[in-house]
Amino acid sequence: GGLNLELLVELLSAASVKVQDEAIRTYVRWLSMPSIVTKMDIAQDTELRSAVWTQHYPLSTPEVVDRQGLLIIIPELGKLVGMLTEGKLGPLLSSFTNSAPSDAPHNILHIIVGRDAFPGLRERKLFFNSDEELAKSLTLCGEIFDRNAELLKTAGVGEISVVFPQPPRNPRFAMFITNPETREWSESRLSRDMWPSFANLLELDRLGQACTLQRIHKEVRPTSHIFFGTQPSVGGHKAPAPELFMRGLYYLQTDADSFSDCLSDYLLVALDELEHAMLDPRVSKYGQSVTSRIYFHFMQELAMEPDSILQCFKETVNAFAGEHGSKMLKLGTDEIEVKVRRTTSNGAETLRLASSSLGGGYMKMNMLLEEPDPVTGNPLRWEEVSATTPREKHQLPAVVGDRNSGKVQAKRVAARRTGSMYVYDLPGLLNVALSAKFTASQDRSSLPMLSQGDKNTIAGGRKRSPSPRRSSVTLPADLLSATELVMDWDKLELVESDRIEGSNDIGMIAWHISLKTFEYPDGRDIVVIANDVTFQAGSFGVREDQLFQKASEYARNRGIPRIYISCNSGARVGLVEELKPMFKIHWIDSNDPSKGFE
DSSP: OHHHHHHHHTTTSSSSSSHHHHHHHHHHHHHHSEEEEEEEEEEEEESSSSEEEEEEOOOOOOOOEEEEEEEEESSSSSGGGTSSSSTTTHHHHHHHHHTTTTOOOOEEEEEESSSSSTTTOOOSGGGGGGGHHHHHHHHHHHHHHHTTTHHHHHHHHEEEEEEEEEEEEEEEEEEEEEEEETTEEEEOGGGGTSSSHHHHTTTOOOOOOOEEEEEOOOOOOOEEEEEEEEEEOOOOOOOOOOOEEEEEEEOOOOOTTTHHHHHHHHHHHHHHHHHHHTHHHHHHGGGOOOOOEEEEEOOOBBBHHHHHHHHHHHHHHHHHHHHHHHHHHHHHHHEEEEEEEETTTTEEEEEEEEEEEESSSSSSEEEEEEEEEETOOOOOEEEOOOOSOOOOOOOOSSSSOOOTTTHHHHHHHHHHHHTTTOOGGGGHHHHHHHOOOOOOOOHHHOOOOOOOGGTTEEEEEEEOOOTTTTTOOOOTSSSEEEEEEEEEEETTTTEEEEOOOOSSSEEEEEEEEEOOOOOOOEEEEEEEEEEEEETTTGBOHHHHHHHHHHHHHHHHTTOOEEEEEEOOOOOOOOOOGGGGGGGGOBSSSOOOOGOOBB
């Protein structure tokens, strides 16, 4: 929580050497995660307290890259001028001098500005009361770093974090990085007021390259952050819908028994925070066009096999969507992405799990093996994870606009603005509901017989949750399969099609769906017909009538139910094109149409 982190920063300047040393060790190890700290030395001279450490990112190969870190604690910012010397930076200088000539600067410098960086600040009711003083301090820091740019380069310093404690509020943070070409130091605004390692762990640089970000600030939970992203229009096209990005870190120890619990609980917190963010004036002015995505980075390693992780992820997200689906639709939540590391015999490997609607369909699942940068841990590329198919390498796509999402996402947003939903999400929504129902039915079958009045209650009065947590539910791999039925207009017959979602040219869609339930494990077939409200408001024209008729006949001929889900604006009134030139308007004055017609 925020209070613990705030106290940790204050304890870095504690009067007791024992307390201070313990705070330094905790701070460095916590800040370095998920990297492993292999060595740490704390020193005291006449001017300052400092710590030097070595860390490396956990990989699945024995070859790792060591990074050196230096933490210095100064009583006030004015002392910083005399701190950046060869003597003080000696540990970084010696380590980087022994590196390969081609190595980019990757060492870390942390500066803690006393117990209270703003001693003259009296009003501290709000977190941002220190804005004016902070701006002056950051300007001074930038000037000092620029004057010592050559020394910092020689020491291999790639990033500098400055921490400004301001009790009783949370500390202020600033991250300085260098321009690769000019070598000038400047503040990374995306990292402002975030714990030094968070911007990297939340992959904000990649996010910031894709869209313009505004942080929706909140002080309560420092391990989660919400950003509002917008993109400009390109080539005269309408700008993509704005998005809320909820990105969080989970530091608690997680294992096979608790992974589902932790994920479910964190997802619920994420929806609450997104709901609050929707009230921000910068967001609310866009109305129902705003969509959202959730990203979690689990910091502790999991001792689970990839298939087990994926199965747990699928069951947990499906159960969560089954219970909170209406809220997810209201908030426009179109993607849940989870990054985990799992323990292997050679070290650790990184997996990225996603449940996404961005490429079409509703919350489709996948899992990728991530190849991280051996220095920073940032993703370089992904590989498919499958026991039955060869691994295929993917270049890392952009965060926004990836997976052919533009066209489909625009239609999804348009449907939501009408108060409805995108028609191609229907099979996925049915699959989520079916998963939750299947799980609940299987759970009920394993419970002792309950009285008629207790069907929704487990012994002890606790309400049953649809979550699969701590259950041994095994869902069929082909729980639901949907095949789109498309009209062959030359023959006026329905044909099965696997065309790209969203490529329909009429406002009516039909599927042949096979679904399995706990009561019918062999499956049942149905035909589903639905209007596409994004195509001419879902109205009925001649072609829509023909598809509806043929799909209904298709169901009757096979003796299976036909379900019609209606969302339309009625019949589409039109004219035969050949007749349009025959219509004339009898104007009162043909030379002045503004006078009206008779």
